[in-house]
Amino acid sequence: MGADNQQERLDAKWIVGFTDGEGCFHVSINKIPEMSLGWQVLPEFRIVQHEKDESVLFKIKEYFGFGEIRVNRKDFHGTRKEFRARGLENLNKIIDFFNKNSLMTSKRKDFKIFSEVIHLMNNKEHLTKKGLDKIAILISEMNRKPKIKYLESSETLRQT
Amino acid sequence: MGADNQQERLDAKWIVGFTDGEGCFHVSINKIPEMSLGWQVLPEFRIVQHEKDESVLFKIKEYFGFGEIRVNRKDFHGTRKEFRARGLENLNKIIDFFNKNSLMTSKRKDFKIFSEVIHLMNNKEHLTKKGLDKIAILISEMNRKPKIKYLESSETLRQT
Numbered sequence: 001m002g003a004d005n006q007q008e009r010l011d012a013k014w015i016v017g018f019t020d021g022e023g024c025f026h027v028s029i030n031k032i033p034e035m036s037l038g039w040q041v042l043p044e045f046r047i048v049q050h051e052k053d054e055s056v057l058f059k060i061k062e063y064f065g066f067g068e069i070r071v072n073r074k075d076f077h078g079t080r081k082e083f084r085a086r087g088l089e090n091l092n093k094i095i096d097f098f099n100k101n102s103l104m105t106s107k108r109k110d111f112k113i114f115s116e117v118i119h120l121m122n123n124k125e126h127l128t129k130k131g132l133d134k135i136a137i138l139i140s141e142m143n144r145k146p147k148i149k150y151l152e153s154s155e156t157l158r159q160t
Numbered sequence: 161m162g163a164d165n166q167q168e169r170l171d172a173k174w175i176v177g178f179t180d181g182e183g184c185f186h187v188s189i190n191k192i193p194e195m196s197l198g199w200q201v202l203p204e205f206r207i208v209q210h211e212k213d214e215s216v217l218f219k220i221k222e223y224f225g226f227g228e229i230r231v232n233r234k235d236f237h238g239t240r241k242e243f244r245a246r247g248l249e250n251l252n253k254i255i256d257f258f259n260k261n262s263l264m265t266s267k268r269k270d271f272k273i274f275s276e277v278i279h280l281m282n283n284k285e286h287l288t289k290k291g292l293d294k295i296a297i298l299i300s301e302m303n304r305k306p307k308i309k310y311l312e313s314s315e316t317l318r319q320t
Contacts, residue, residue, distance in 0.1 A: 010264065011173040011177075012173075013171040013172075013173035013174045013177065014173045014174070014176055014177035014180075014264065015177060016174055016177060017171075017173065017174035017175060017176060017177025017178035017179075017180070017181070018177035018178070018180055018181050018264075019177075020174075020177070020178055020181070020216070021177070021178050021180070021181020021182040022181040022182075049265070052266055052303075053265040053266050056180070056264050056265050059264070104170065104174065104178075104216050104219070105209070105213040105216050106212050106213050143212075
């Protein structure tokens with residue numbers, strides 16, 4: 001029996017287990033001169049999988065009711081796909097989901113930081129220098145540390 | 161909150177999701193001259209994880225009530241650990257578990273082949289040349305194809 005002819009709806013706890021294995025809470029701060037502070041905060045929730053199991057990513061999308069399936073950007077051969085959710089409205093739903101259904105690995109720590117970032121963004125704090133500094137420091141504590149060019153270039157933080 | 165101070169018991173569906181991400185059903189056929197046919201069939205169920213999340217492997221062991229936690233043999237740095245279950249009695253329980261709680265990815269196919277191998281072993285067919293051939297052909301269909309030296313060296317199979 002292949003994965004393609006599986007019609008079952010996913011279970012919430014299954015999604016948590018799969019996320020503990022294959023999921024990623026990621027926040028980047030990207031230089032975008034057009035924005036008022038010159039920096040954009042970009043939070044994402046991703047689940048990466050070999051393309052042979054793409055169907056399960058579509059089921060995850062169906063479960064949440066949002067997100068997109070695309071080629072994983074780190075994969076130059078195009079054999080790895082990802083479910084990706086962006087946007088505050090969707091990510092607040094992702095946070096609700098994992099608050100109700102606890103992660104069991106150290107990804108819980110990343111999720112907690114991710115939640116704090118989304119909370120700051122809900123309050124529009126990422127649009128202030130102070131909020132941006134706070135977010136940069138928060139995400140530097142994540143398990144999978146993203147490159148934080150903002151931290152390297154931040155005058156304020158370098159002085160502290 | 162780290163993973164270490166999580167006291168929750170694991171949920172069956174979480175284990176399935178985590179296995180769909182990180183688990184592996186593996187069967188090797190090893191040359192052991194002391195055995196009657198000269199070959200040993202060795203089935204294993206493994207879940208591999210970075211050592212920082214070793215605690216979740218111990219919870220998996222606790223859930224099943226058997227298995228061992230050890231350094232992943234493919235890891236020369238010793239930073240990856242694995243839950244490993246061996247032995248027919250334990251593996252029959254693993255099969256019962258995943259029959260009740262379906263895998264959602266293509267690992268379901270590997271599980272199905274793994275179950276067939278265990279079924280043959282329950283009937284002691286692995287102790288006959290015919291059964292050994294059957295097992296070798298079965299495992300050559302697995303997603304993660306193990307090296308099957310037995311197939312390469314089998315006179316019978318080479319002639320067919």
